[in-house]
Amino acid sequence: MAIRIDQFYPKFRARAIYVVLGFEIFIGLIAAATYIVLLAGDIGKPLEHLTISGAVFGFLQLILTPFIVAYVSEPAKLIAEAVVHVSQQDSTVKPPNINLARHERSGLKALVQIIYDLALGTQPTAAPAAAAPSAQTAAVTAIPAELAAQLLELMPCGVAALNSRREVIFANQLAPTLINSDQKRSLELIFDNGDTLENWLTECEASKVHDQKSWSRVANRLPDDPERRQYDVIASYQKASPVADTVLLFIDRTSAYAPAQENMDFIALAAHELRGPITVIRGYLDILDSELQPLLQPDQKELIDRLNVSANRLSGYVNNILNVSRYDRRHLQLHLHEDRIENIFSGLIDDLAMRARTQNRLLSVDIPPGLPTVAADRASVSEVIANLVDNAIKYSSEGGQIIVRASVKGDFVEVTVQDFGIGIPGAIMGNLFNKFYRSHRSRQSVSGTGLGLYISKAIIESHGGTIWARSTEGRGSTFGFSLPIYSTVADKLLRSNSANEGIIESSNGWIKNHAMYRG
Amino acid sequence: MPNNPIKTILCIEDDRFIGEMYSRSLSRAGYQVDWIISGAEGLQAALSKNYDLILLDVMLPERQGTEILQDLRGSGDKVPHSRILVLTNYDQDEESRLAMQSQADGYLIKADITPRKLLEIISQMQAAA
Numbered sequence: 001m002a003i004r005i006d007q008f009y010p011k012f013r014a015r016a017i018y019v020v021l022g023f024e025i026f027i028g029l030i031a032a033a034t035y036i037v038l039l040a041g042d043i044g045k046p047l048e049h050l051t052i053s054g055a056v057f058g059f060l061q062l063i064l065t066p067f068i069v070a071y072v073s074e075p076a077k078l079i080a081e082a083v084v085h086v087s088q089q090d091s092t093v094k095p096p097n098i099n100l101a102r103h104e105r106s107g108l109k110a111l112v113q114i115i116y117d118l119a120l121g122t123q124p125t126a127a128p129a130a131a132a133p134s135a136q137t138a139a140v141t142a143i144p145a146e147l148a149a150q151l152l153e154l155m156p157c158g159v160a161a162l163n164s165r166r167e168v169i170f171a172n173q174l175a176p177t178l179i180n181s182d183q184k185r186s187l188e189l190i191f192d193n194g195d196t197l198e199n200w201l202t203e204c205e206a207s208k209v210h211d212q213k214s215w216s217r218v219a220n221r222l223p224d225d226p227e228r229r230q231y232d233v234i235a236s237y238q239k240a241s242p243v244a245d246t247v248l249l250f251i252d253r254t255s256a257y258a259p260a261q262e263n264m265d266f267i268a269l270a271a272h273e274l275r276g277p278i279t280v281i282r283g284y285l286d287i288l289d290s291e292l293q294p295l296l297q298p299d300q301k302e303l304i305d306r307l308n309v310s311a312n313r314l315s316g317y318v319n320n321i322l323n324v325s326r327y328d329r330r331h332l333q334l335h336l337h338e339d340r341i342e343n344i345f346s347g348l349i350d351d352l353a354m355r356a357r358t359q360n361r362l363l364s365v366d367i368p369p370g371l372p373t374v375a376a377d378r379a380s381v382s383e384v385i386a387n388l389v390d391n392a393i394k395y396s397s398e399g400g401q402i403i404v405r406a407s408v409k410g411d412f413v414e415v416t417v418q419d420f421g422i423g424i425p426g427a428i429m430g431n432l433f434n435k436f437y438r439s440h441r442s443r444q445s446v447s448g449t450g451l452g453l454y455i456s457k458a459i460i461e462s463h464g465g466t467i468w469a470r471s472t473e474g475r476g477s478t479f480g481f482s483l484p485i486y487s488t489v490a491d492k493l494l495r496s497n498s499a500n501e502g503i504i505e506s507s508n509g510w511i512k513n514h515a516m517y518r519g
Numbered sequence: 520m521p522n523n524p525i526k527t528i529l530c531i532e533d534d535r536f537i538g539e540m541y542s543r544s545l546s547r548a549g550y551q552v553d554w555i556i557s558g559a560e561g562l563q564a565a566l567s568k569n570y571d572l573i574l575l576d577v578m579l580p581e582r583q584g585t586e587i588l589q590d591l592r593g594s595g596d597k598v599p600h601s602r603i604l605v606l607t608n609y610d611q612d613e614e615s616r617l618a619m620q621s622q623a624d625g626y627l628i629k630a631d632i633t634p635r636k637l638l639e640i641i642s643q644m645q646a647a648a
Contacts, residue, residue: 027627154635275608276534277571283540286633315630330611 031057086119158250176220323391334377374483387452388417396421420476530562544634558582560593569600577607592622
């Protein structure tokens with residue numbers, strides 16, 4: 001990891017002082033040693049020897065210290081100050097004062113000037129004292145504009161430059177740009193979530209003078225577009241630059257990222273293989289359960305329930321993995337329909353109740369009747385609820401209570417799952433919804449993939465809702481999500497969903513509703 | 520769409536455990552079930568007998584379920600008497616899922632449903648008809 005200059009600089013200053021002090025102590029020690037040697041050779045005159053050695057080394061120190069300061073400490077300090085200054089990382093460090101005659105003579109002024117020139121990207125001014133190296137650099141950079149443009153076209157990667165209004169003022173052939181209807185050129189890039197170039201530039205304009213950032217796997221088109229390319233993008237920002245505020249570099253990594261696509265197909269195949277045995281386990285358990293019911297002792301029924309719960313959880317994990325893989329490929333497609341939270345729950349409650357019961361948790365569901373309908377993909381929302389209840393079970397203790405509630409919040413219906421378990425330390429709250437994130441503690445004691453909350457967030461946000469967590473360590477946690485009330489989004493859905501009329505979504509599949517079809 | 524009551528069921532499924540599982544629970548529930556392993560033979564059976572319901576797996580030897588569906592419903596409905604329920608564990612991409620939507624009467628992930636749930640769905644299909 002790169003060391004930040006503002007961290008390095010104070011350490012550097014401290015060490016410089018130690019070096020000078022160390023040198024002084026070193027001379028002092030040699031003086032003392034000399035005195036002892038003189039004393040050992042001639043016991044009679046201790047005071048005289050002290051005077052002689054003291055005088056000699058005191059003189060030495062007096063002569064050498066200014067040299068060390070002038071030729072080592074001061075140039076190092078000024079160069080460090082210059083570097084800190086151009087890096088703009090620490091505003092408390094003063095810019096170096098190099099306007100003294102001795103700095104000009106020693107060439108230090110020219111050296112510091114080169115640092116500024118290199119940092120600001122301007123042509124080095126040929127200072128007389130350091131004429132040779134500067135002149136050479138100038139010769140290399142002073143290429144005619146036409147040649148420069150040709151060279152940029154020949155580069156094996158895309159290059160684009162934006163001005164302070166974020167307009168494209170230059171782009172070579174390989175840069176992913178398109179011409180808009182108003183004949184203006186603009187970048188053609190699809191960024192993930194909030195991590196966009198626009199957002200970064202807004203942040204830069206507000207608080208940075210100079211900054212750099214890179215993104216990987218940024219596509220120019222949607223999946224399945226034959227023209228789709230995937231780029232690594234590197235951006236550099238320089239406030240009020242006379243040339244261009246933002247310079248972008250695009251490295252086409254389409255072929256390198258293509259095998260990832262095959263991996264995804266591998267995930268679909270692997271899931272298919274896993275689902276076979278899961279189907280058999282769940283199916284035969286279901287058959288055994290109904291056929292053996294009259295014969296089983298209560299403790300044996302409990303064992304069958306545990307098998308059922310485990311098989312259902314396994315099936316849930318496979319669905320989570322598939323959903324994550326679809327979401328990461330931006331293939332997660334939801335089919336939103338008008339639905340009631342209580343109906344979604346009624347298809348789920350038996351399984352949830354069994355999960356809670358077999359693990360000795362008390363699950364209570366408090367969903368008031370008559371809540372407005374929501375726009376929801378039933379299978380996906382069921383997975384989110386199962387994930388949240390599973391978490392509540394995992395992170396609470398035997399006999400603990402888990403409360404599911406639903407209520408109206410503005411244009412949304414909010415569902416919350418509350419437990420009274422171990423809670424979540426404040427420090428890790430920010431990571432909860434990250435992929436593969438599992439708290440240190442849970443890694444040791446609780447099983448799981450670390451995908452549940454990640455995919456839950458993706459599913460809820462794809463519905464246009466939000467998901468959140470609130471927790472007091474040691475007192476328990478509440479997770480909640482909101483789904484838009486159907487009437488607030490009905491217009492939009494009817495337009496895009498008309499092809500799906502008359503379909504009843506069931507688990508991850510669908511069944512045509514024949515009655516609706518005829519009607 | 521057929522609206523006859525469901526009595527006879529053809530199950531085209533190559534996994535022996537899963538095939539036996541559906542046969543067993545469906546026969547116990549009173550349906551008359553034929554279970555066929557290969558896709559080619561399954562297609563023959565579907566065309567030669569008027570089943571009320573066809574349970575169709577996708578990943579099959581000899582002939583894929585998607586091809587069988589295409590043969591049965593692709594150009595004109597060759598099995599107007601039958602309802603077709605696709606049962607698969609393979610996660611189709613959106614495109615093939617939509618393609619099936621125009622030809623099949625239902626599409627279910629096997630791992631998500633138990634035999635009891637399947638019985639429920641079958642009686643729902645009858646009720647809707």
